[in-house]
Amino acid sequence: MRVTFNANGRPVEADDVWEGESLLFMLRERLGLPGSKNACEQGECGSCTVYLDGSPVCSCLVAAGQVQDREVRTVEGLADDENGLDPVQQAFIDAGAVQCGFCTPGLLVQTHDLLEREPQPSDSDIREALSGNLCRCTGYEKIMDAVRLASARKCSSNSSEVSQ
Amino acid sequence: MSARNSATRTIRGEKNLQDITTAHPDGIGGSPLRPDGTLKVRGEFAYSSDLWHEDMLWGMALRSPHAHARILSIDTTEALTQPGVYAVMTHEDIPGSKYYGLEIQDQPALAFGKVRYHGEAVAIVAADHPETARRALAKIKVEYEVLAPITTEEHCQNPETFGYVHEPEEYRGHASGNVVHSQKVVSGLGVNDDVRAMADVVVVGEYEVGMQDQAFLGPESGLAVPAEDGGIDLYIATQWLHVDRQQVAPVLGLPENKVRLTLAGVGGAFGGREDLSMQIHACLLAQRTGKPVKIVYSREESFFGHVHRHPAKMRYEHGATRDGRLVYMDARIVLDGGAYASASPAVVGNASSLSVGPYEVPNVNVLAIAYYSNNPSCGAMRGFGAVQACFAYETQLDRLAAELGMDPVELRQLNAVSQGSHLPTGQVIDAPAPVAELLQKVKDLPLPPPLDTEHHLDIRELPGALSNTSHGEGIVRGVGYAVGLKNVGFSEGFDDYSTARVRLEVIGGEPVAMVHTAMAEVGQGGVTVHGQIARTELGVEQVTIHPANTEVGSAGSTSASRQTYMTGGAVKLAAEAVRNELFNLGRSRYGWTYNDLSLIGGKVVSASAGVLISMVDLLGDQAIDLTREHHHRPTVPFDKETGQGFGHVQYTFCAHRAVVDVDVELGLVKVVELAAAQDVGKALNPLSVIGQIQGGSTQGLGLAVMEEIITKDGKVRNPSFTDYLIPTILDTPPQPVEIMELADPNAPYGLRGVGEAPTLSSTPAIVSAIRAATGLALNRVPVRPEHITGT
The missing domain is CATH 3.30.365.10 (Aldehyde oxidase/xanthine dehydrogenase, molybdopterin binding domain)
Structure with a gap:
């Protein structure tokens, strides 16, 4: 089948999609968007998290055909071409939250969503929001640091925008 | 730049090394950002599973559903006729050697004669789509004669009754029968009745460690590309390119220089990529089809596709004087090596030589042994033989402290090794060994505030968390300590x-x-x-x-x-x-x-x-x-009978304090805080050092309370992240880290290897804290709810 949808703000089209394929497979293998990772393929690890119509989902659990005419935003779509990395991406690098980095794309999307909803989350809020994203390298401490850092930076840049 | 850590650090050490200052903020001692960080956060870093090549085929392996069976026949006819299938291969199609292995070449690249573990690869296919490959695998007909699996220590010890994992005529292990390898260590007077008589207090315990999985997130994967010269270019996630090549080339019937390896992005390893997984299979299929072949394991296949941490059964006996001085230790450590040798000999070497922990014990008698069985193969995982022993000796020290009425930290400090101490192998620790100081550092850290459910209730901070199982009732806090001894580098005469x-x-x-x-x-x-x-x-x-x-x-x-x-x-x-x-x-x-x-x-x-x-x-x-x-300074093999020898390159030490809340009614555990102190000699990159310590500690937390591959009659029952649980961010507590930098005069910059030591003591510290909260013995990890509730 053919699937047409919007990926990272651009219309895309995938041909010869087998009905059993996931959104994750289509993104990675047919559309040249391998940023979303496949680490469990059953919705346990969160490595494949993408936005679907603005809500984070495990793309391994979404059938490719389900995204017809819908909006998908992946880790590749977080950075703004003009302004460089999203504050969440920069914070993950600066805080040492990236080791092997395989969990990073999913965590970035999930964190991005958290800070959109709750700009100043408590530690418990962060742990709850990210509890569906497994990381095996960091022990999560640097990830906590990264989310706090991104939150602080986003809030300070928002308040400086307001004061201007 | 100015905000970065550019502090001048001074190395202290035995030989008063030349002071090393950080001339450059992004030089050693600073924490510059990862060079691959930007690619990784943009999703542009190419992991081995992301590789793509024009005309690429997908490879896949058919795996044994049995733990032990004779292969009577393999019929690939129907699979070959399926459209989209380019090759189906069995052991008969292997052009070179049929065996490979890290230390002992005992593992068939594709099974023949017998399968020896659940999930062993029997045949491989290459097809145009992963689904085509899956369907082709389903059409391969393998006729098995199922054999009784050899899975317990009793089975392994009695091959005349229960059979051999490897037939005597095919046996390639270091020992005999079903034994892969064994190592004794005897020091002082050994352990006999006279020695026992010198002790006022004796504690004896039997301990078990379950089979842990590395559970790296990036599944085994790679791309093999046939080259014009008849060779193969392999892009691969591994831990050691050259040892992969050394094992792959003979199977392909190629000289090593025709097999060229390039590292692809690696999504974690933790020991699980020391052995080969899909390397040979992808290369065989590329050689056969003349096309690039990619193989990516699913999570389920990953559980079958790499070795695990050896499960261990251990008996430990410690004798001490009334004032708390250790007199002797007797230990027997039995490791289940599974079907193939992998790194079992070196794991046995570590388990035996590090079995005593970071303590001065004048009289020691140790036997460590690894068996072959029809359970999953076990080999390298972070901590490598030292993890299992640490759980046993640290539990023993706690019990001894209780027996003596002493503070458990003080008992450890009283017996701790320091620079100049003799280990039971006869090796003298010739670099700083601040074991007592590390314990003091974690002990001196402020404790987290007590649980206050009256004024502040956030169930996310309680055992059971969002499952809403408690609002504070039935919850008891405990604190526990542990410290470990780990070696750095390859040992026993190996020039790595x-x-x-x-x-x-x-x-x-x-x-x-x-x-x-x-x-x-x-x-x-x-x-x-x-x-x-x-x-x-x-x-x-x-x-x-x-x-x-x-x-x-x-x-x-x-x-x-x-x-x-x-x-x-x-x-x-x-x-x-x-x-x-x-x-x-x-x-x-x-x-x-x-x-x-x-x-x-x-x-x-x-x-x-x-x-x-x-x-x-x-x-x-x-x-x-x-x-x-x-080259590091040379080491020597341990003497077979006494374990004596300068066997290790360097030693490293980490101490933990764990604070837990236990829901004693439901058996749920929340680790509230996990503090660590480690001597790293010199922190070349403090940010990374702390990341290693927290990551390693968290894997120890997993082993303490959740992680175990469950087998029944050799069959793996939980090969998924639904059933094999690793710690989430909700399970993982704040982890304060104290770093010491006492230079090792033998090491570059005085540094000490960091990655593994924190994985050792984290587990026993957490279990010690659970014991403190519950009063239970808890001699087995992982501790499951039923061990706490007794139901």
């Missing part, structure tokens, strides 16, 4: 040298250093450290890291906490050689006679005469390109 090539030249008007090694960057941050070393030694700003491949000599394995020590040391040697060459260039060109030259900020500087020349002007269009090997 590393190679590095450093090239210095002017690019775009700037001096640029290029570092080329075969080191597998698996996430640990070795590439960051290589850049730091080059900046420090060469005074340059710009460093490029060449992709890791087999064009340069071996870097050894990214394991055994050894890469910063070994390959970092090689980069240091190569950079120093380049620097000397540059100075010689200046001496011959300008007649310099200075003996006080250094490279700072892109300039050649004499301490007495000041700036002499810029590196750009001195180099001109010349490049200096040198390769050096770094």
